[in-house]
Amino acid sequence: MGKSVLVTGGAGYIGSHTVLQLLLGGYETVVVDNLDNASEIAVSRVKQLAGDFGRNLNFHQFDLRDKPALEKLFSETKFDAVIHFAGLKAVGESVAKPLLYYDNNLTGTIVLLEVMGAHGCKNLVFSSSATVYGWPKKVPCTEDFPLQAVNPYGRTKLFIEEICRDIHRADPEWKIVLLRYFNPVGAHPSGEIGEDPRGIPNNLMPFVQQVAVGRRPALTVYGTDYSTKDGTGVRDYIHVIDLADGHIAALRKLDDPKIGCDFFNLGTGKGTSVFEMVAAFEKASGKKIPIVTAGRRPGDAEIVYASTEKAERELNWKAKYGIDEMCRDQWNWASKNPYGYVAPDSTN
Numbered sequence: 001m002g003k004s005v006l007v008t009g010g011a012g013y014i015g016s017h018t019v020l021q022l023l024l025g026g027y028e029t030v031v032v033d034n035l036d037n038a039s040e041i042a043v044s045r046v047k048q049l050a051g052d053f054g055r056n057l058n059f060h061q062f063d064l065r066d067k068p069a070l071e072k073l074f075s076e077t078k079f080d081a082v083i084h085f086a087g088l089k090a091v092g093e094s095v096a097k098p099l100l101y102y103d104n105n106l107t108g109t110i111v112l113l114e115v116m117g118a119h120g121c122k123n124l125v126f127s128s129s130a131t132v133y134g135w136p137k138k139v140p141c142t143e144d145f146p147l148q149a150v151n152p153y154g155r156t157k158l159f160i161e162e163i164c165r166d167i168h169r170a171d172p173e174w175k176i177v178l179l180r181y182f183n184p185v186g187a188h189p190s191g192e193i194g195e196d197p198r199g200i201p202n203n204l205m206p207f208v209q210q211v212a213v214g215r216r217p218a219l220t221v222y223g224t225d226y227s228t229k230d231g232t233g234v235r236d237y238i239h240v241i242d243l244a245d246g247h248i249a250a251l252r253k254l255d256d257p258k259i260g261c262d263f264f265n266l267g268t269g270k271g272t273s274v275f276e277m278v279a280a281f282e283k284a285s286g287k288k289i290p291i292v293t294a295g296r297r298p299g300d301a302e303i304v305y306a307s308t309e310k311a312e313r314e315l316n317w318k319a320k321y322g323i324d325e326m327c328r329d330q331w332n333w334a335s336k337n338p339y340g341y342v343a344p345d346s347t348n
């Protein structure tokens with residue numbers, strides 16, 4: 001029997017792709033998700049895509065803050081490790097509703113860690129974010145850069161990182177890998193699973209995708225006066241399949257007896273501007289993306305991209321895909337599922 005992994009938030013965008021890679025890698029996989037920002041259809045499609053391995057997937061719909069439900073699950077199943085994706089992630093919403101974010105992300109994590117500890121499961125992979133670097137003074141961002149949170153969402157990531165460092169200090173049996181994702185985009189090449197944001201997308205590529213399928217008239221480009229190659233913001237976009245594979249590498253790292261609580265960037269190490277990304281998507285989709293230019297989005301950094309050396313060296317992981325493949329797979333998903341997992345009449 002393969003190792004057993006609990007995936008919180010496993011019905012979501014990154015979670016669903018990671019669950020598929022876990023199943024294909026022979027892991028027994030249990031998903032807990034409250035479906036606040038996801039659809040159960042994603043879980044059933046993952047099961048299908050996994051073929052025979054799909055029988056190793058179990059899904060439970062409940063909120064992580066429901067401690068009795070989590071206790072029950074841990075008393076029924078012995079988990080070798082937990083990958084913890086569950087959380088709210090919209091920066092603007094976190095500024096408007098900080099308590100919602102602190103309660104969901106922090107309380108959810110604390111309950112999870114308590115139950116894990118009580119059941120002797122002390123192996124964790126956590127979804128952190130490049131947001132913990134705030135507005136980096138230089139690039140590429142290395143893992144030893146000073147940490148800085150610039151909004152409540154970012155503070156939840158930073159606090160959880162600190163909580164993880166503290167519990168490891170208090171009890172060295174804990175083994176924890178904190179993964180700092182850069183900008184995940186793209187979808188599984190089958191076009192069966194992908195990102196399906198609710199409401200108006202905040203992030204660039206989901207918005208571009210909705211323009212391409214005719215759901216929105218034009219992309220607003222925030223800021224054309226940055227000191228970058230073409231004046232638009234530069235980011236490190238990473239294919240979601242590469243990111244998912246990074247979690248398998250992190251799980252393997254937990255077998256290293258020397259690991260304590262460690263942290264790694266997951267990015268490609270390459271910076272791409274908004275205009276370059278739009279051009280790549282237009283090429284992949286054959287669709288023209290109308291553009292409206294506007295001022296800078298408050299709180300935005302100019303240039304952010306990762307140093308990938310530590311992950312390459314210590315996780316033995318490196319991103320394989322470039323922006324052409326990211327856009328190709330994102331378009332394949334979008335053209336097959338223009339309204340995501342739900343019917344058009346039930347969306348905004």
Ligand code: NAD
Nearest residue numbers: 009012013014033034035036037038063064086087127129
């Ligand atoms: P997502 O919203 O698609 O997935 C998160 C999942 O968690 C959803 O399915 C949601 O229903 C579930 N969830 C939220 N709160 C829960 C709770 N209290 N109990 C149970 N389930 C709950 O987001 P994603 O893009 O897949 O992101 C996954 C993780 O990665 C998040 O923690 C996010 O902050 C982090 N992250 C994402 C990005 C990104 O750009 N997508 C970048 C850096 C970090």
Ligand code: UD1
Nearest residue numbers: 091129131183202203204207220221222233235274297299
């Ligand atoms: C956002 C989040 C960050 C999170 C990251 C990855 C903010 C302030 N930050 O950052 O916390 O870790 O996503 O999910 O929301 N852009 C446009 N038009 C749009 C949308 C975006 O021009 O409609 C530009 C942005 O100005 C930026 C680039 O596209 O230059 C990428 O934006 P986005 O996808 O939101 O990612 P981040 O800014 O990196």
